[in-house]
Amino acid sequence: MSAAKTVRLSDFASEIGYEIVRDASFRHVAKIATRLDAMVVPLTDAAFADALGQSDRFAAVITSKAFADLVPPNLGLALSDTPGEAHAALHARICAIPGLLWESFETEIGPGCSIAETAIIPPRDVRIGAGCVIAHGAVVHPRSIIGDNVGVRERCVVGSAAYEIVRIGGRQVLRPQAGGVQLGDGVELLPGVSISRTAFGGFTSIGEATVIDHNVVVSHDTEVGENTRIGGQGWIGGRVRIGNHVVIGPQVTITNGLTLGDRCYVSLGSVVTHDVPPGQRVSGNFAIAHDRFIEALRKVR
Numbered sequence: 001m002s003a004a005k006t007v008r009l010s011d012f013a014s015e016i017g018y019e020i021v022r023d024a025s026f027r028h029v030a031k032i033a034t035r036l037d038a039m040v041v042p043l044t045d046a047a048f049a050d051a052l053g054q055s056d057r058f059a060a061v062i063t064s065k066a067f068a069d070l071v072p073p074n075l076g077l078a079l080s081d082t083p084g085e086a087h088a089a090l091h092a093r094i095c096a097i098p099g100l101l102w103e104s105f106e107t108e109i110g111p112g113c114s115i116a117e118t119a120i121i122p123p124r125d126v127r128i129g130a131g132c133v134i135a136h137g138a139v140v141h142p143r144s145i146i147g148d149n150v151g152v153r154e155r156c157v158v159g160s161a162a163y164e165i166v167r168i169g170g171r172q173v174l175r176p177q178a179g180g181v182q183l184g185d186g187v188e189l190l191p192g193v194s195i196s197r198t199a200f201g202g203f204t205s206i207g208e209a210t211v212i213d214h215n216v217v218v219s220h221d222t223e224v225g226e227n228t229r230i231g232g233q234g235w236i237g238g239r240v241r242i243g244n245h246v247v248i249g250p251q252v253t254i255t256n257g258l259t260l261g262d263r264c265y266v267s268l269g270s271v272v273t274h275d276v277p278p279g280q281r282v283s284g285n286f287a288i289a290h291d292r293f294i295e296a297l298r299k300v301r
Contacts, residue, residue, distance in 0.1 A: 024076020030200035143180025162220035
């Protein structure tokens, strides 16, 4: 259903306009920080070159002649004068090929579900398990997989567009999105929650029995573990990993790409800009260990 098929750089060289130095097979067109396998990624800044040799997730790189020597020899290589735009064009082309990234199916709704008349569920590419509640004004976009006994309450959006921007000819353009959203059994989304689909493939995922309070935004490619609680009015950036049994207070902001370990606690109103180890409590703007935050408060009062 969501398994991407393998294609080659050379399949699109003449259409996109890049030069093949080393051909390679790939499954996803993505960014270096994306957690997918067999990826084609852009290299537009030498500062990110070291990351290419630190993982087996990469299949090929699109870059300029200036950075070609920085690409490990085991990776495919394509050259372009505008590698960012060539990469974006390849991604758009891949997304437009039916059945390449996603095998379409008729929407399936399990037994015992309560679906409000004003909820919007497309006729294809949604799977809803047994005993779910999809409330008034909720929108479930294609490529959404929802487990059993899930509550999607009023005005929630499952699979909203990802805030993933690329510059084409000096203009900001939203990329087409290749992935979806997966909600585990027993998840509860209270009114106004918005969960973005992934930008390049796979799923933004919410683990079993996790509860997300009113008006929280969960950005693309984020993974939330089981039995986690997220307070209202928060914003969780893209590619964030949140562990199991985590507690996140109201109005918390978590920046892109961070990892929050199991059973950690983020106090209300915190702005989190660094990884949080398992079991640690953090507070403040910018968030630090809670006891250090309290000590700092005492010094200024």
